[in-house]
Amino acid sequence: MFTREEALELVEGTTPVDLFGPVAPERRKEAQRRYRGLAAALHPDRVAPDDCRAHAASADLTRLYHEWQHTGPVVLRTRRGSYEVAGRHAVGSVANVYRTDGPPVVKIVRNPAMNPLLRAEWDALRVLRRFTDEHDWLRPYYPRLVDTGDALRGERAFTVLEPLVDGFVTLADVKRAFPGGLDGRDYAWMHRRLLRAVAGAHRNGVVHGAIVSDNVLVHPEQHGIVLAGWTFAVSDGQPPLATAKTIDYPPEIRAGRPMTTATDVHMAHTLMLDLLAGNETRQRRFALGCTQDDPGRRPDAADLLGEYDELLDELYGARVFRPFALPNRTGA
Numbered sequence: 230m231f232t233r234e235e236a237l238e239l240v241e242g243t244t245p246v247d248l249f250g251p252v253a254p255e256r257r258k259e260a261q262r263r264y265r266g267l268a269a270a271l272h273p274d275r276v277a278p279d280d281c282r283a284h285a286a287s288a289d290l291t292r293l294y295h296e297w298q299h300t301g302p303v304v305l306r307t308r309r310g311s312y313e314v315a316g317r318h319a320v321g322s323v324a325n326v327y328r329t330d331g332p333p334v335v336k337i338v339r340n341p342a343m344n345p346l347l348r349a350e351w352d353a354l355r356v357l358r359r360f361t362d363e364h365d366w367l368r369p370y371y372p373r374l375v376d377t378g379d380a381l382r383g384e385r386a387f388t389v390l391e392p393l394v395d396g397f398v399t400l401a402d403v404k405r406a407f408p409g410g411l412d413g414r415d416y417a418w419m420h421r422r423l424l425r426a427v428a429g430a431h432r433n434g435v436v437h438g439a440i441v442s443d444n445v446l447v448h449p450e451q452h453g454i455v456l457a458g459w460t461f462a463v464s465d466g467q468p469p470l471a472t473a474k475t476i477d478y479p480p481e482i483r484a485g486r487p488m489t490t491a492t493d494v495h496m497a498h499t500l501m502l503d504l505l506a507g508n509e510t511r512q513r514r515f516a517l518g519c520t521q522d523d524p525g526r527r528p529d530a531a532d533l534l535g536e537y538d539e540l541l542d543e544l545y546g547a548r549v550f551r552p553f554a555l556p557n558r559t560g561a
Contacts, residue, residue, distance in 0.1 A: 236270035240286045242340055245297035251315050252302055264294045305387055307378050322473045323460045333375050336388040344386040345470055346460040351377050353435050353462035360433050370426035372457050393446055393455055400442035406555040410506030415553050417541050420501055422454035427497055428530040431490040434465045438488050439473050440496035449553045465490055480522050491524035515540055
């Protein structure tokens with residue numbers, strides 16, 4: 230069962246595929262159950278007679294379900310290829326990621342008003358691709374752009390990416406799996422790799438602007454890290470096109486000032502504080518030094534690479550591979 234508020238959030242400003250999933254015969258019963266649950270929450274007998282918002286959403290729901298029932302598979306086309314949309318893989322703050330009938334995944338904005346953010350991501354990923362073509366060892370730290378679908382007025386833009394699906398989880402998943410926080414030895418390899426990704430972007434004048442747990446992909450078995458979610462990226466010193474609703478730090482974000490490389494440094498180490506166990510005193514002290522209110526007092530990401538390695542040498546000595554897995558998972 231859905232509450233009125235949950236139903237409104239799901240129905241308003243969405244599309245048939247976002248609400249009911251990819252069009253496929255095997256999904257009809259699931260879509261029907263979802264429709265009935267939402268319809269019950271928005272039914273005139275359940276809401277106030279003057280609840281115009283709920284009445285409008287109820288009408289939209291009926292329209293969306295009808296459209297879903299009478300459309301074929303969604304196929305996205307560009308000059309370079311076509312991509313049939315399959316199951317939804319992830320939900321982001323701006324766009325959803327879907328599997329396709331081939332290896333790539335597609336990232337589609339939920340609202341055409343957000344198209345400029347997807348174009349900003351294209352710009353950032355193109356810069357990073359040129360950089361990693363020359364510095365191949367950094368390639369694994371960023372998503373790889375395959376194709377783009379620009380949009381006419383009222384349509385939604387989309388991005389085609391190399392798949393980062395099998396074996397990957399997010400740092401948000403890791404946090405949920407370890408509610409007491411991570412052992413410093415486990416977070417060490419994650420943070421070292423995240424710092425490399427951030428430093429590489431900064432070397433090219435790109436600020437990520439949304440380094441949060443949902444945007445950091447982790448491959449536990451292979452000790453892989455990918456910094457994803459570049460829709461809020463800007464050039465160093467530029468104001469953001471938008472900010473994620475869930476991010477109200479560092480102070481320059483709250484004040485609406487331009488984002489700089491120092492913004493990313495603060496975000497990455499706020500994330501570090503959020504993931505580490507409370508008794509990881511030395512690493513937490515290191516992170517606090519990188520989250521000062523004054524951007525000018527935060528270290529550069531490139532400088533932090535060496536400083537963090539020195540700290541790890543003091544804490545743990547010579548590095549050894551430390552297997553990592555999420556509880557109840559077999560080699561995630």
